[in-house]
Amino acid sequence: GGSKPAAPAAEGTGSDPNFPEVKWTMQTTWSQGWLIHDGMPVVFADRVRAMTGGKFDIEVLPAGAIVGGLEVLDACNAGTIDAYHSWTGYWLNKHPAAPLFASTPMGFEPDMSFAWLYAGGGKEFMARMFEEMQMNVVAYPLGITHPEILVHSNKPVGVMEDFKGLKYRAPGWWGEILRSTGVNVTLLPSPELYPSMEKGVIDAVEFNIPMVNKQMGFDEVSKYIAGPGMHQPTCVFEVGFNKDKYDALPQTYKDILWSASVEATVDSWTTGIVGDLEVLKEWQSNDKWTLQKFNAEDQHAIRKLSWDYIDGQVKEKNNALYTEAWTSYKTFFNEFCDFEWFMVPERPIVADKDRMFGAPK
Amino acid sequence: MSVELLTFVMLGVLIAVILLDFPIGLSLAGVATLFGFIFVGPQISSSFMLRLHYQYADYILIAIPLFIFMGVIVEKSGLAARLYDAMFVLFGGLRGGLAVATVLACTVFAAATGVVGATVVTMGMMSLPSMMKYEYDKVLVSGAICAGGALGILIPPSIMILVYAPVANVSVGALLIGAFIPGFILSMLYISYILIRCYINPKMGPAIEKEILDKYSVADKIKMLFTSVLPVCGLILAVLGSIFFGLAAPTEAAALGAFAACLLALAYKGLSWQSLKEAAIGTVTTTSMVFLVMTGAAFFTSVFMRLGCGAVVETMILGLPFGKWGILLVMWFIIFVMGAFIDWIGIVMIVVPLFSPIAVKLGFDPIWFAIMNIVVMQTSFITPPFAYSIFYLKGIAPPGMTLGHIYKGVVPFIILIWIAIVLFSVFPGIVMWAPSQFVG
Amino acid sequence: MKTIINAIDIMNEKVAKFFSYLSMLLVLQLVYEVICRYVFNKPNLWSFDATYFISSIVVVFGLAYTWKIGVHVGVDLFSGYMPRRVKAAVFLFFMVTLFFTTWGNIVLVMLKNTMYSWEIKETALMGSMPPVYPFKTWMMAGILLFFVQGISESLKSLHILITGNPIQLQKTGDEN
Ligand code: NA
Ligand code: NA
Numbered sequence: 001g002g003s004k005p006a007a008p009a010a011e012g013t014g015s016d017p018n019f020p021e022v023k024w025t026m027q028t029t030w031s032q033g034w035l036i037h038d039g040m041p042v043v044f045a046d047r048v049r050a051m052t053g054g055k056f057d058i059e060v061l062p063a064g065a066i067v068g069g070l071e072v073l074d075a076c077n078a079g080t081i082d083a084y085h086s087w088t089g090y091w092l093n094k095h096p097a098a099p100l101f102a103s104t105p106m107g108f109e110p111d112m113s114f115a116w117l118y119a120g121g122g123k124e125f126m127a128r129m130f131e132e133m134q135m136n137v138v139a140y141p142l143g144i145t146h147p148e149i150l151v152h153s154n155k156p157v158g159v160m161e162d163f164k165g166l167k168y169r170a171p172g173w174w175g176e177i178l179r180s181t182g183v184n185v186t187l188l189p190s191p192e193l194y195p196s197m198e199k200g201v202i203d204a205v206e207f208n209i210p211m212v213n214k215q216m217g218f219d220e221v222s223k224y225i226a227g228p229g230m231h232q233p234t235c236v237f238e239v240g241f242n243k244d245k246y247d248a249l250p251q252t253y254k255d256i257l258w259s260a261s262v263e264a265t266v267d268s269w270t271t272g273i274v275g276d277l278e279v280l281k282e283w284q285s286n287d288k289w290t291l292q293k294f295n296a297e298d299q300h301a302i303r304k305l306s307w308d309y310i311d312g313q314v315k316e317k318n319n320a321l322y323t324e325a326w327t328s329y330k331t332f333f334n335e336f337c338d339f340e341w342f343m344v345p346e347r348p349i350v351a352d353k354d355r356m357f358g359a360p361k
Numbered sequence: 362m363s364v365e366l367l368t369f370v371m372l373g374v375l376i377a378v379i380l381l382d383f384p385i386g387l388s389l390a391g392v393a394t395l396f397g398f399i400f401v402g403p404q405i406s407s408s409f410m411l412r413l414h415y416q417y418a419d420y421i422l423i424a425i426p427l428f429i430f431m432g433v434i435v436e437k438s439g440l441a442a443r444l445y446d447a448m449f450v451l452f453g454g455l456r457g458g459l460a461v462a463t464v465l466a467c468t469v470f471a472a473a474t475g476v477v478g479a480t481v482v483t484m485g486m487m488s489l490p491s492m493m494k495y496e497y498d499k500v501l502v503s504g505a506i507c508a509g510g511a512l513g514i515l516i517p518p519s520i521m522i523l524v525y526a527p528v529a530n531v532s533v534g535a536l537l538i539g540a541f542i543p544g545f546i547l548s549m550l551y552i553s554y555i556l557i558r559c560y561i562n563p564k565m566g567p568a569i570e571k572e573i574l575d576k577y578s579v580a581d582k583i584k585m586l587f588t589s590v591l592p593v594c595g596l597i598l599a600v601l602g603s604i605f606f607g608l609a610a611p612t613e614a615a616a617l618g619a620f621a622a623c624l625l626a627l628a629y630k631g632l633s634w635q636s637l638k639e640a641a642i643g644t645v646t647t648t649s650m651v652f653l654v655m656t657g658a659a660f661f662t663s664v665f666m667r668l669g670c671g672a673v674v675e676t677m678i679l680g681l682p683f684g685k686w687g688i689l690l691v692m693w694f695i696i697f698v699m700g701a702f703i704d705w706i707g708i709v710m711i712v713v714p715l716f717s718p719i720a721v722k723l724g725f726d727p728i729w730f731a732i733m734n735i736v737v738m739q740t741s742f743i744t745p746p747f748a749y750s751i752f753y754l755k756g757i758a759p760p761g762m763t764l765g766h767i768y769k770g771v772v773p774f775i776i777l778i779w780i781a782i783v784l785f786s787v788f789p790g791i792v793m794w795a796p797s798q799f800v801g
Numbered sequence: 802m803k804t805i806i807n808a809i810d811i812m813n814e815k816v817a818k819f820f821s822y823l824s825m826l827l828v829l830q831l832v833y834e835v836i837c838r839y840v841f842n843k844p845n846l847w848s849f850d851a852t853y854f855i856s857s858i859v860v861v862f863g864l865a866y867t868w869k870i871g872v873h874v875g876v877d878l879f880s881g882y883m884p885r886r887v888k889a890a891v892f893l894f895f896m897v898t899l900f901f902t903t904w905g906n907i908v909l910v911m912l913k914n915t916m917y918s919w920e921i922k923e924t925a926l927m928g929s930m931p932p933v934y935p936f937k938t939w940m941m942a943g944i945l946l947f948f949v950q951g952i953s954e955s956l957k958s959l960h961i962l963i964t965g966n967p968i969q970l971q972k973t974g975d976e977n
Contacts, residue, residue, distance in 0.1 A: 025667060033529070059669070061666060065663075065666040065667075066408060066663045066666055066667050067408045067411045067412060067415075067663065068411065068412070068415040070415075070926060071408075071411040071412075071414075071415060074407070074411055074914075075407065075408050075411055078404045078407030078408070078910075079402070079404040079407075080401070080404050080405055080407050080408040080411075080667075081408075081667075090926060092924075092926070092930075093923055093924045093925060093926045093930065093933065094921060094923055095921075133921065134917065134921065165842065167844075175846075184842065184843070184844055185844075185846065186844055195537070217526075217532045220532060378895060378899070379875075380879055381879070381880065381891050381895070382875040382879070382880035382888070382891075382892075383875055383891075383892065383895045383899070384868070384873040384874060384875045385873075385874055385875060386873060387873070387895075387899065387900055387903075388875075388895075388899070390899075390903050390904075391895065391898070391899025391900060391902070391903050392899070393903075394899065394902055394903040394906070395898070395899065395902075398902070403906065406903075406906035406907050406909070406910045407910050407914075409903070409906075409907050409910075410907055410910045410911050410914060413907070413940060413944070414936075414937065414940060417853070417856075417857040417860065417861060417940060418853045418857065418925075418936070419853070420849065420852065420853060423827075423852055423853060423856045426824060426827070426856055426859060426860065427827065427828065427831070430824055430828060612831065612852070613831050613834065613835050615831075616827070616828050616830075616831030616832055616835070617831075617832060617835060619828045620828055620829075620832045623828075637825065638818075638821075638822075640824075641821040641822055641824045641825060642817065642818055642821045644821065644824045644859070645817055645820070645821040645824065645859055645860065645862075645863035645866070645867070646817075646863055646866065646867040646870065646872045647872070648859070648860050648863065649860055649863040649864045649866075649867035649872070649873075650867055650872045650873055650874065652860050652864075653864060653867075653873055654874075660903075752874045755874045756872055756874050
């Protein structure tokens, strides 16, 4: 994998029971070269190695190396791999509450998510979810990104009407929510996205943050790029460990794993922002693309649709944890909005936004 | 046991089991289990289950049974026979003409599918009976079908490119556009080779006797063109076109192709309930065969990576004392040798992340390097002992055609691919022209 | 021995042929989807799931029968030179050491996983997110039948090993 050679063991830790030699194999859901792979789990493994003087060595392998990208949780549960890095939202097939810890349409932004997960009760809800899923794993957040690009498309997407008849690749909750706006929600495996955009099988695609989308080449096959990332105002990723393996570790290593995860999370957050500033600058400065921000009033309408949808889901599933977590989530969201409105100074408008991003119709 | 030793022992045991005639898919899966149990633990079976679930739910792979269904219908309905009767007349006068027609058809088919299995199996089933009938050289014929079929993974649409690009961090579009010309040049090389070989030694692909061809008047030939050749070309173009014009994803296009084949067969009055039933069970057995090999390869790759055998390769390369082109050649040679033993997915996963940064450091263009790697990896389909193209062909080969014939048959085509590799290295512009237009 | 082999072979042939009809349904289902999308501009979300549900049934229940008729390819380069009994002994050795261990363990893991899937009402991750436990159930059934076919194939080799001759079996219908 992308791991660096282990640092030489620090002097005097040779027979220290707090620093035994441990070698783990981790697999991620991602391809090598992606920020989510190279910037989150690899940074994490490097930090763990550094903090243990090279004694705790986690090899990070990309999707498909041992199992498929979406099978990492099952594989870790079975003990085939010792650890994994993935996105909590994928476990929606095992527990309805999963997206709350990952990303929710018109829901938490990065700082809200960070605060709720780490200090507002989120990670405790998450641990309960893994218990209900009967997974023999210990999992917590590792990596966070800012809002994603709403669409790369070949038709303008700036107001609600633009959604009518739009062939849009939009998975999961977002797809369900958009259905009522007249979108033709299309599902395609990710390797099919690029050629499908190129050939017009679909009009629009959402995938990830600008850097990753650029790596996937979606800017090569689209004329319009729209924000904001209503579907995923933030995206929180997850690391998990096989519980038997985790329990066998000395407390020092458990602490180091946690600290390294927080450090890698901050690293991904900040590097992502700095990197995307550059990508957006490139897209803005080239006539090849029209950047467009989705109409503000229509955003409010979409927020209502989204939250109503989730309310409905919560009612339908009638799962105690889901209900409690969603109530906590909504309360936190609303309080945070008021809090920011009161606490955060007005932001200056530096750019000529009409020129740079295109005014909504 | 050291990982280095383990890497060689694991590959050695696999080769031994395969050479002792245990079914390929079962050999791969069995050796994976053996080493997985010893060095990882019994929980390895869980990852095999996950691989199975994943493979059987893979949307892209569903194109395989559909293209096979299409091929069986074409064959059962007598369409294949008509096509080759026509080809017999149109190309039969040339020495090696039927083999040329096969490679051409493979090339067109490659542009319609991203799956080698479908190309080899379908083209094999369409072209083998007639070439056997006219006593073409079995060695030449099997090489042509295997090599022609392997073009399916090179000429877009190609699953390999879709998997490769994100791993190497290069543009998918550039690779898709860039792979067309190398694929086409390879096809032309194959055809030239067949024509030259058969010109020198007419026994390998006899030209059909003049008296037989003379029985057909010009009017007959035109009629054949319209009733036998054009409909099948239309069928292939329907598949190709529906992908190219964005009417359908490859899997859907495969279904359209199968449906269109049924309609064509109906028009030719070659479609009966019996032939549909036979197509159905033929589809099942051929697809099962292909899927079992893929399953076994997936298990094997999984354990190989889990045991860290991938890293063994990395260390070996970094220690090499050669120059820029020397290391490049060594990397291709490693891909080539690995291709003889494991499937391309394994190679992409093991080699591309290791080699791509090295190539960039050496100053090679990443897109050129990617396309060249894909050309080299394509040989994995035809390099013995482990080669999908060969297994697929063996699965449908007539009793008289042995694995020995096929193994011998692929050798000249492997050499032709290496000639192309040298050509593309000396004149990188051949590969880079199209992608540079695209990236602009 | 003959009874067991016949029972297994006939059962797996019937199963494969029965489910093979679904390949026609697979074609029709996808053609229907293309029509819905391009003629009526109304793609169906369930199409994605239906496609792999059908195709997985078609393929997985064919594994056993495909073996029975000898389509799972091997490398016959050297085995042609081996005496019949040696060949049978080698095959049996690999069946015991490689085949039954591999697939027996997979069936056991599948059983556990499928029961878990039913229990938590697991859904698929893509498409219309239908329940995924039916898929896991028939995948398990198909692999189990494949395992059982292994017993039949082993018995055939065992017969050769003991008597030196292939077992005489009644014809089990048209094998194309
Ligand atoms: Na192709
Ligand atoms: Na090979």
